[in-house]
Amino acid sequence: xxxxxxxxxxxxxxxxxxxKEVTYRLPPAPSRKKKEGGQALVExxxxxxxxxxxxxxxxxxxxxxxxxxxxPEKNLMKTELDILTQVSNAKLKHMPSFIGSIVCKxxxxxxxxxxxxxxxxxxxxSPLEFFALAKDKRLEVILGAMICLxxxxxSLCELRPSIRHRDIKPDNILWSNTMDDxxxxxxxxxxxxxxxxxSVSDTYVGTMQYMAPEILKGKSRSSxxxxxxxxxxxxxxxxxxxxxxxADYANRRKKHEFARSLPRITDIMQRIAxxxxxxxxxxxxxxxxxxxxxxxxxxxxxxxxxxVNIATTLNIRVQCCxxxxxxxxxxxxxxxSTPQTSEEDLTDILAGIHIH
Numbered sequence: 185x186x187x188x189x190x191x192x193x194x195x196x197x198x199x200x201x202x203x204k205e206v207t208y209r210l211p212p213a214p215s216r217k218k219k220e221g222g223q224a225l226v227e228x229x230x231x232x233x234x235x236x237x238x239x240x241x242x243x244x245x246x247x248x249x250x251x252x253x254x255x256p257e258k259n260l261m262k263t264e265l266d267i268l269t270q271v272s273n274a275k276l277k278h279m280p281s282f283i284g285s286i287v288c289k290x291x292x293x294x295x296x297x298x299x300x301x302x303x304x305x306x307x308x309x310s311p312l313e314f315f316a317l318a319k320d321k322r323l324e325v326i327l328g329a330m331i332c333l334x335x336x337x338x339s340l341c342e343l344r345p346s347i348r349h350r351d352i353k354p355d356n357i358l359w360s361n362t363m364d365d366x367x368x369x370x371x372x373x374x375x376x377x378x379x380x381x382x383s384v385s386d387t388y389v390g391t392m393q394y395m396a397p398e399i400l401k402g403k404s405r406s407s408x409x410x411x412x413x414x415x416x417x418x419x420x421x422x423x424x425x426x427x428x429x430x431a432d433y434a435n436r437r438k439k440h441e442f443a444r445s446l447p448r449i450t451d452i453m454q455r456i457a458x459x460x461x462x463x464x465x466x467x468x469x470x471x472x473x474x475x476x477x478x479x480x481x482x483x484x485x486x487x488x489x490x491x492v493n494i495a496t497t498l499n500i501r502v503q504c505c506x507x508x509x510x511x512x513x514x515x516x517x518x519x520x521s522t523p524q525t526s527e528e529d530l531t532d533i534l535a536g537i538h539i540h
Contacts, residue, residue, distance in 0.1 A: 206284040206295050207231050208240050217301065220246070221355075221372070228299050240283055240297045241371075261292060267347055268296060274343060277505060278336040278368050298369060302361055304329075304354035308420060308430035314363065315427065323462055324500050326421040327491065328365035330466075333357070333417075334488040335505035336370055337410060341484060350405070352413035353394045354420070366504050397443040397476050408478035411487070415473025416442040419449055422463055422470060426456045446476055465494045 208229040210216060217228035225246050231238040245261065265285060272282035283295035307314060314322065340347040349356075349370060360367035392400065396412035399405055419442075423433040436452055437445040453471060457464040469490045472482035482490075488508055495502045 206286050206293075208238075208242065208283065208295050210242075217299075224372070229295065238297075239299045240295050241280075241299045243294045243296070244291055261294075265294060268294065270343065271340070271347065272296075274339075276336065276339045276343075278332055279339070279370055298358065298367075300358040300360050300367065300369070302359055304357040304359045304368075304417070307359055307363070308354055308424075311424060311429055313361075314424060315429075319425075319462075322425045323498070325363050325365070326425045327466065327495055327498075327500055328502055328504075329359075329368060329421060330418055331488065331491045331495065331502055332365045332368050332505045333370075333414060334484060334491060335508060336368075337414060338485050338488055338508055341407060346407075348405075348407060348410055350410070351391055352410060352417070353391045354417060355391075357417075364503070392441050395441065395443060396478065397446075398478055400441065400443050406478060407484070408481050411473050411481045411484055412443075412475075412478075414484075414487075415470055415481075418466075418470045418473060419453060422453065422456065422466055426460055426463060428456075442474070443476075446474060449474065462498065465497070466491075469494070 208231045210227060211230050215228075219226045223246060224243055227242045229240050229242045231240070265282075268280065268282045271279040280296040280298070283297060285292060285294045287293075314325070317325065337349075337352075340349065351372065352370075356370060356372045358367070358369040358371055394413040394416050396405075396409040399409055420430055420433060424430065428436075433452070437448045442449065450471065453467045457467045469482070469487065473487060475481050485508055488505075492502070492506050494500075495506075
């Protein structure tokens with residue numbers, strides 16, 4: 185594919201409707217921070233000085249991005265800005281707030297809050313602080329994170345038009361150094377899409393490691409693929425709660441894409457469930473997310489309901505997101521709906537499950 189530099193005409197078209205005055209600036213050199221992805225650069229910016237300074241993130245495309253990223257016909261930067269303003273206007277929990285955008289030196293910059301120094305992937309890469317927590321606290325941390333993440337994805341599904349992130353992975357989830365579930369935030373909607381309630385797509389986008397099996401096979405994508413990606417992250421969190429380092433977990437599944445490692449992942453999760461009764465109910469729910477068949481995966485609002493039920497049964501304090509947003513009247517039709525696990529079922533599971 186031919187590479188091209190971002191042209192001013194494309195940029196002006198991108199921000200024509202939503203450009204605002206932005207007063208955030210890069211801090212002095214010693215305080216500068218940045219994160220680089222495959223196609224974008226995100227930098228730490230501030231508004232003001234001292235303790236009253238407001239922090240935010242500034243995102244722009246890197247030099248040499250593909251023509252598909254910047255052409256007027258397929259301007260993903262325009263889509264990303266539209267999605268960012270939509271979720272910001274809806275004031276969704278665990279989603280970024282749009283601050284504004286500017287054009288400077290023929291380059292488009294998007295500004296949003298919050299800025300965190302850590303992503304969930306950073307936690308996976310350096311898990312010592314997490315492992316220093318007591319086992320009960322580990323369970324509280326991961327269960328709170330799971331509830332907040334499912335709440336956020338449910339909110340995206342209930343917007344009209346609904347939004348699919350299409351690149352759910354730990355690198356795209358901010359998580360503060362306190363590991364407080366209230367600080368979780370989905371970022372990078374560069375390949376996200378606004379959809380109708382019945383939209384399917386055959387676009388091959390995202391990160392292979394967390395792609396659903398049907399996407400790797402080149403089949404159509406529906407919202408069920410989002411659920412699979414989230415389930416992959418949940419297995420990583422569960423493994424950490426059990427004391428398995430993310431690196432060891434990756435080795436145990438042979439470092440393959442999750443979709444190509446489902447038998448190994450299922451075996452690992454089942455072994456953890458036998459050894460750790462507290463995690464058994466979470467695993468029971470998690471395995472419903474990562475079925476190889478899209479129509480057999482649990483729906484996202486059902487995931488949330490089961491997780492909240494587990495927290496109640498285990499008497500775990502959840503800090504936020506226990507109540508879902510009101511479901512839209514045009515919710516996505518499904519030929520399959522996984523029965524929710526009742527409190528009595530969870531009690532039986534926690535009493536000691538036997539998986540063959």
